Amino acid sequence: MTALLKIDGLRKRFGGNEAVKNVSFEVNPGECVVLAGDNGAGKSTVIKMISGVYQPTDGKVYMNGALLTGKTPEAVRTAGIETIYQDLALADNLDPGLNLYLGREAVKHVLRFPYLDRKKMREDAAKVMLSLGIVVPDPAAPVREMSGGQRQAIAIARAIHWQAGIVIMDEPTAALGVPEQREVMALIERLKKQGVGIILISHNLPDIFAAADRIIVLARGVVAGERRPAETNDEEIVRMMMGATL
Amino acid sequence: MTDNTVNGSNTNTKPGGTSFVRSLLNAWSWLFLILILGFFEIYAQTQTGSTLLFRIYNLQAISIAASQILLLGLGLTLVIVAGHIDLSIAFSTGFAAVVMALIIRTAGADAGWVTVILAMLAGLGAAALVGAVNGWLVAILNVPSFIGTLGTYGIARGAALIVAGGATVSIRNDHTRAFGNGDILGLPVPLVVAAVLTLICHYLLKHTRFGAHTYALGANRASVERAGVNVKKHLILLFILSAFTAGIGGLIYTSRFSAGAANAGEPILLYAVAAVFIGGASLTGGQGTITGTVIGAFIIAVIQFGLVFCGLPPYWQFVAVGLVIIVAVLVDQSKDRLMGGKS
Ligand SMILES: Nc1ncnc2c1ncn2[C@@H]1O[C@H](COP(=O)(O)OP(=O)(O)OP(=O)(O)O)[C@@H](O)[C@H]1O
Numbered sequence: 120m121t122a123l124l125k126i127d128g129l130r131k132r133f134g135g136n137e138a139v140k141n142v143s144f145e146v147n148p149g150e151c152v153v154l155a156g157d158n159g160a161g162k163s164t165v166i167k168m169i170s171g172v173y174q175p176t177d178g179k180v181y182m183n184g185a186l187l188t189g190k191t192p193e194a195v196r197t198a199g200i201e202t203i204y205q206d207l208a209l210a211d212n213l214d215p216g217l218n219l220y221l222g223r224e225a226v227k228h229v230l231r232f233p234y235l236d237r238k239k240m241r242e243d244a245a246k247v248m249l250s251l252g253i254v255v256p257d258p259a260a261p262v263r264e265m266s267g268g269q270r271q272a273i274a275i276a277r278a279i280h281w282q283a284g285i286v287i288m289d290e291p292t293a294a295l296g297v298p299e300q301r302e303v304m305a306l307i308e309r310l311k312k313q314g315v316g317i318i319l320i321s322h323n324l325p326d327i328f329a330a331a332d333r334i335i336v337l338a339r340g341v342v343a344g345e346r347r348p349a350e351t352n353d354e355e356i357v358r359m360m361m362g363a364t365l
Numbered sequence: 366m367t368d369n370t371v372n373g374s375n376t377n378t379k380p381g382g383t384s385f386v387r388s389l390l391n392a393w394s395w396l397f398l399i400l401i402l403g404f405f406e407i408y409a410q411t412q413t414g415s416t417l418l419f420r421i422y423n424l425q426a427i428s429i430a431a432s433q434i435l436l437l438g439l440g441l442t443l444v445i446v447a448g449h450i451d452l453s454i455a456f457s458t459g460f461a462a463v464v465m466a467l468i469i470r471t472a473g474a475d476a477g478w479v480t481v482i483l484a485m486l487a488g489l490g491a492a493a494l495v496g497a498v499n500g501w502l503v504a505i506l507n508v509p510s511f512i513g514t515l516g517t518y519g520i521a522r523g524a525a526l527i528v529a530g531g532a533t534v535s536i537r538n539d540h541t542r543a544f545g546n547g548d549i550l551g552l553p554v555p556l557v558v559a560a561v562l563t564l565i566c567h568y569l570l571k572h573t574r575f576g577a578h579t580y581a582l583g584a585n586r587a588s589v590e591r592a593g594v595n596v597k598k599h600l601i602l603l604f605i606l607s608a609f610t611a612g613i614g615g616l617i618y619t620s621r622f623s624a625g626a627a628n629a630g631e632p633i634l635l636y637a638v639a640a641v642f643i644g645g646a647s648l649t650g651g652q653g654t655i656t657g658t659v660i661g662a663f664i665i666a667v668i669q670f671g672l673v674f675c676g677l678p679p680y681w682q683f684v685a686v687g688l689v690i691i692v693a694v695l696v697d698q699s700k701d702r703l704m705g706g707k708s
């Protein structure tokens with residue numbers, strides 16, 4: 120099977136600090152790869168190099184065999200990699216439709232003047248959310264009135280709507296209550312069933328074992344080990360996160 | 366952004382007992398405008414036996430006062446929705462007024478239409494320059510807009526005074542006089558100009574992608590940045606727009622009074638800022654509408670005109686506008702509290 124996403128020897132240096140040293144891994148369609156690691160291990164830095172926010176000091180990223188490194192975040196998104204950040208980056212004062220379309224708003228023309236097509240954007244948002252099992256009570260209400268799990272779903276809906284091949288999630292459950300964490304884990308399962316490849320960053324061992332097809336442990340910027348959930352356990356993962364050699 | 370979040374009118378009533386109070390709060394500025402109009406009308410009828418509302422002259426005077434406030438407040442509304450402020454508009458107006466007047470005066474008394482239009486374009490260019498500097502400071506150098514535009518407020522003021530030689534630049538030109546004091550379809554030119562700009566800014570903020578990005582920028586800069594919007598360019602454009610509408614205010618000033626004054630916009634700055642906040646904008650950004658700013662400008666204009674009309678000491682206008690600003694902020698806060706209760 121050819122990999123959807125191939126990460127080859129990524130490095131990132133911030134001044135004198137080498138935050139990421141030689142990280143390589145692959146993600147296949149419908150597979151969830153968990154990047155685990157302690158605070159400061161370099162997880163966020165790795166995904167920012169994939170999404171184009173940081174340029175790597177060295178190393179390459181390929182999507183379907185095409186080189187992504189050097190592209191802008193927009194170009195990476197267009198290539199089919201959607202990133203959901205820890206803080207979601209929603210505009211709380213806008214409705215789900217505009218959040219779904221932010222930066223790529225749908226426009227209709229009235230007397231040749233472009234007008235935002237709010238109706239279409241709202242309907243699309245409600246539709247995608249419904250496919251994620253979430254009913255939007257008022258599609259015209261700003262997303263600040265929604266629950267944490269619903270807000271997470273909007274971010275995920277973006278990925279589905281724009282037909283991302285890869286979805287990257289940075290600690291999606293960190294700020295959520297237990298029932299909402301379950302919602303998000305269910306959303307991840309649905310994404311996998313649609314053939315989307317997922318990179319999930321997490322600290323949380325139960326989440327890691329629930330979602331992962333493969334676990335890649337980062338410690339101080341290097342890959343400390345790679346395991347399938349069935350062939351490892353909590354203890355070993357924690358030991359690797361703390362930086363013990365394999 | 367929907368009618369019930371950032372707009373004055375609440376079309377989508379939500380379940381729950383708060384919805385009535387909420388729509389009342391959203392509509393408060395309309396109610397308030399009607400209330401003060403009613404107050405002045407009754408006062409005029411009973412105390413002086415005249416009418417404020419039912420004389421075209423009065424309505425024109427109020428509209429012209431409101432247009433002056435609007436010309437400074439329109440672009441400012443977009444800047445405030447984006448979470449910033451522009452204090453320099455006071456002297457973008459003055460700078461534009463002086464530059465236009467100087468060129469026309471240099472050209473001589475018989476300067477024709479072409480010269481007048483070129484002078485106006487030069488005035489607008491001067492204002493846009495101030496806006497571009499603001500944008501550069503805020504977007505590229507990350508200077509907080511309050512400080513940055515306070516700096517350019519001073520610079521533009523100085524530049525206008527230097528260019529004008531510290532005096533008012535009076536001109537004698539039939540074209541400018543006709544433009545500043547004439548009518549289009551029976552409406553005073555300043556009013557027509559302000560109305561056209563109002564429509565353009567309303568369209569821009571409410572119906573375009575640019576407007577949607579402006580709201581998103583005010584709520585969460587990261588949301589637009591990660592959506593691939595060029596935030597720096599967007600901010601620069603916003604500040605140029607703000608200076609531009611203020612600059613048009615300067616052109617109107619020079620045309621109406623046949624003189625360009627460096628401090629043409631200064632007395633209006635606070636009223637323009639007040640109109641935007643009375644209209645429902647919030648200091649933290651992400652909220653506000655052009656419709657709101659229009660109502661805010663009219664509230665202030667009615668207070669100004671009404672006090673004078675009723676023979677009350679005009680100084681009360683400062684007190685009255687001050688009180689309205691405070692009420693606007695209180696209303697805004699109680700709205701927030703109602704919303705916060707829901708999430
Ligand atoms: N923009 C930056 N400039 C300088 N140093 C940085 C920058 N971003 C990250 N670092 C450093 O790189 C290292 C890895 O940071 P990173 O954010 O990738 O860790 P992380 O694994 O995501 O941690 P956490 O679990 O806390 O989110 C840290 O030492 C951090 O201080």
Ligand SMILES: [Mg+2]
Pocket residue numbers: 162163164289
């Ligand atoms: Mg991180």
